[in-house]
Amino acid sequence: MNIQRNVNFDVIKKNKMFIYNLGSGGTRYHVATQRLKTAGFIIKMNSFNMYVDPGTSALLTSLHRNVPLKDINSLFISHAHVDHYDDAEALIESIYLHSYKKNKPLLITNETVMGKIKGWERKISSYHEKLCSDIVTAKPGDKILLNDIKLEITRTIHHEPYNVGFVLRTGGVRIGYASDTVFYDDFEAYFKKVDVLILHPVVINKTHGNEFRHASYDDIIEMIISSQPKQVILRHIGYEILQYGIDKFKEEIHRETGVKVEYLLDGDCLVIG
Ligand SMILES: [Zn+2]
Numbered sequence: 001m002n003i004q005r006n007v008n009f010d011v012i013k014k015n016k017m018f019i020y021n022l023g024s025g026g027t028r029y030h031v032a033t034q035r036l037k038t039a040g041f042i043i044k045m046n047s048f049n050m051y052v053d054p055g056t057s058a059l060l061t062s063l064h065r066n067v068p069l070k071d072i073n074s075l076f077i078s079h080a081h082v083d084h085y086d087d088a089e090a091l092i093e094s095i096y097l098h099s100y101k102k103n104k105p106l107l108i109t110n111e112t113v114m115g116k117i118k119g120w121e122r123k124i125s126s127y128h129e130k131l132c133s134d135i136v137t138a139k140p141g142d143k144i145l146l147n148d149i150k151l152e153i154t155r156t157i158h159h160e161p162y163n164v165g166f167v168l169r170t171g172g173v174r175i176g177y178a179s180d181t182v183f184y185d186d187f188e189a190y191f192k193k194v195d196v197l198i199l200h201p202v203v204i205n206k207t208h209g210n211e212f213r214h215a216s217y218d219d220i221i222e223m224i225i226s227s228q229p230k231q232v233i234l235r236h237i238g239y240e241i242l243q244y245g246i247d248k249f250k251e252e253i254h255r256e257t258g259v260k261v262e263y264l265l266d267g268d269c270l271v272i273g
């Protein structure tokens with residue numbers, strides 16, 4: 001595994017497996033300022049291209065970074081917060097148009113995004129639903145098979161109560177995406193010894209994150225120690241972490257856990273194979 005910094009999609013497209021981070025920002029601060037883009041990321045595994053959490057600026061960033069939208073075959077939207085779903089409709093439409101109306105992506109999302117939870121409005125219109133090949137409304141514990149890719153849906157504890165993450169498994173590689181969450185007791189039941197664990201550090205101290213239930217320094221440490229991944233990737237970085245210094249934050253987490261830790265900023269790519 002190696003990281004390529006601030007590259008356009010053209011530069012890394014020859015690789016078979018990678019995580020391409022279009023945007024590394026999270027929370028309202030980064031939605032409003034775009035200091036770090038809230039554009040989500042793409043997981044490529046051979047011919048499987050999944051766009052994860054296309055928040056505000058996802059479409060424009062994809063176009064600037066030369067992402068071949070026609071080749072995106074699935075979209076994963078973890079929850080109904082604007083930094084995760086905002087550009088989903090524009091992206092669905094663009095995938096359809098860029099593929100000359102041949103490609104309709106599969107949408108995997110949670111119940112809130114599809115308006116099935118009282119008090120939360122639907123985020124994907126019925127028009128855009130028709131531009132998807134299918135919509136899978138996922139719950140923790142669900143297993144979704146997409147050819148040779150297996151997605152196991154994981155739980156979270158977050159302000160959006162139905163938020164979900166996943167463990168993607170293919171060809172002996174396991175990638176865990178915890179999404180926005182604080183640490184929870186059975187975290188390791190989902191993410192034990194994954195090859196790559198993607199985490200979202202937002203606040204330094206636990207008490208600051210109570211309302212939104214975003215991961216603090218201590219949450220990140222507990223997640224890593226309990227699950228013992230081979231490689232941790234930090235993204236969806238909150239303002240407090242930037243103020244603290246992301247290099248310092250990363251090094252302290254590595255020192256305390258003994259696990260390899262890296263962060264991905266806008267346009268950074270983790271090449272897996
Ligand atoms: Zn978020």
Ligand SMILES: [Zn+2]
Nearest residue numbers: 079081160180
């Ligand atoms: Zn959220």
